[in-house]
Amino acid sequence: MIDIVPLPALKDNYIWTLRTATHAAVVDPGEARPVLEYLARERLELCAILATHHHPDHVGGIPQLLAAKRVPVYGPKDEPIATLTQPVGEGDTVPIPELGVTLSVLDIPGHTRAHIAYYGVESLFCGDTLFACGCGRLFEGTPEQMMASLTKLAALPDATKVYCGHEYTLANIGFAQQVEPQNAALAARLARDRALRAAGKPTLPSTLGEERATNPFLRWREPAVIASANKYLGARVSDPVRVFAAIREWKNRA
Ligand code: ZN
Ligand code: FE
DSSP states (O other), X not given: OOEEEEEEETTTEEEXXXXXXXXXXXXXXXXXXXXXXXXXXXXXXXXXXXXSSOOHHHHTTHHHHHHXXXXXXXXXXXXXXXXXXXXXOTTOEEEETTTTEEEEEEEOOSSSSSOEEEEETTEEEEETTEETTEEOXXXXXXXXXXXXXXXXXXXXXXXXXXXXXXXXXXXXXXXXXXXXXXXXXXXXXXXXXXXXXXXXXXXXXXXXXXXXHHOGGGOTTSHHHHHHHHHHHTSOOOXXXXXXXXXXXXXXXX
8 A cells, every 4th residue: 555645845835745654656756855854854765756847846856866766767758858767658658666556647738848747546646637627738739739638638537536746726726617617517616626725734635526516627618618708709709729728718817
């Protein structure tokens, strides 16, 4: 059995740490210090590093971690991440024998040209693609790519726990309520997640079932979302790509 622990890093990043009593693997170490402190405090041996995409707030800590211990570094192939030892893509697997788990790799481009997710043990590590009640900005990809990536993730089982890269949840729920003011599940989610934040706790992981019920970036087929996109655009569109792109653009300006 493994535990999955959030290590807060930088401004609002989480470094997800998969651990047993003796070993740990980290996802997206944007800085090394919180990881090294946690490993020392818990007397854990680092056994793998997993990166979802090349942004510095997800890979910045890797060189310093490697200076402390040489471990395999997984990440998207053909991307500018100099420290990768195991470039991977869709269909590849990531065996972590020290933890007794094997994760599978999904290609989910959109936020960056190549961006991957790691999936296994009913958990999804999705970096900056799917956020709790939101999605990443389209820095290097198109709305079509992001929609395909989110659709791929949304096809995983309802109970899948979503471990994303940032604590953006409350702001995302606020925006989602602008898109779907009548969505009761959103109001319930806001109340719960506000209480979590007030207690200093992460709002993550969420579940995919919850995301399907509340995340506007998975809900571009809903009449209420289409109506709000039309209002934003001041035009009548029903093409899913245009609805999605409108919601994404609206969020960028919100
Ligand atoms: Zn990013
Ligand atoms: Fe990020």
